[in-house]
Amino acid sequence: MNSKLFAFVLLTISAAGLHSAAASDVSVIIKNFDYSPMDLNIAAGTTVVWKNLDGEPHTIASTDGMFRSPALDQNDSYSFTFNRPGVFKYICSIHPKMKATITVK
């Protein structure tokens, strides 16, 4: 029991540590063949982290070629830091019906 409690405390500490390290990151969840949020507004310098929760792989491919993830299997993540302002549209290159936009200010 003590060891379980200790593990729980450790986990809590490490989770908190991860959270503070990634406080400036913004996450996009991929689920049920959609990006959520579909329209994201961020400040320049922000890192966006996509995570795929679907059993089917997806990609993050900008239509202007600026960023392109490998195929993300279930629970895989991909991140990209947006350093310059602009409107960046992207699709899933495997399921191009999936579309989303990131606006950087």
Place this chain on the structure above:
Amino acid sequence: MTDTSRRDALKCLGVGAGTLFTLSGGVFSAFDMAEAAPADMGTPLFLQISDTHIGFNKEANPDVMGTLNRTIDAVNAMPHAPAFALHTGDVTHLSKASEFDTASQLLSRLKVGELHVVPGEHDVTDGPGAEFFARFGKASNNRGYYSFDSQGVHFVALVNVMNFKANGLGALGEDQLGWLKDDLSGRSASQPIVVFAHMPLWTIYEPWGWGTGEGEQIAALLRRFGSVTVLNGHIHQIVQKVEGNILFHTARSTAFPQPQAGDGPGPGPLVVPPAQLPGMLGVTMAVAGSKRRLSLNDTTLA
């Protein structure tokens, strides 16, 4: 077969142990093998294998290598080997080099003279499809699309997964469409044509991108021929349509089934009870019979 019996037979598709297609009078007709196994099966002409998805390891099928191996064993056990095999794409799940290596190793066990492969979108997730073309680009001089003749039939390999348009449908692009027009022009309308590509070349379900944007233009180039067979994969289930002299047919996957059009949030892997899985996986065998008859026989792993 009469038109009426062909229509009745079409209703049987997708059920039973397999489906047989017969080329008669320039049009493929079909009937359920379980009900009407013909005495004259003829000589296998070619095999269509599709959507092997090597690298997939999720609940819908944790052992896609195993099901591919069983498929290959079943083909190799046939009394007469087909002359060659067509792989209609999604060889791999994530376009990884290691997945292509494994797939190539497994597919090399197929007792066929040649393997013709077109890419699926899962094979080219990097964009240019570097790993795919490093292995399968030679036949097309790295374009992906090409044609060849075998046993009097003209075969056309098309790539519709590298030019996606905003509507999400597959696309050939102008260069390939122009090439197709040139490739078909001047050919005798009596020569049987087999066209194969990964995504369906006709629109099965637009919201899931199950179709090809230039489908109508492609069909227009094919209509003058007396016998056209369009073979696709992508949707992991048998769906087909007869339009004039053109038979459109999608093959099963050897890896996992997908939902029927519109059933659920999207075209992802469909989890079924393990006992049902073998009946939803399989290949298509084309058989050249007597008197210029040509058949397509869909068999499952069940």
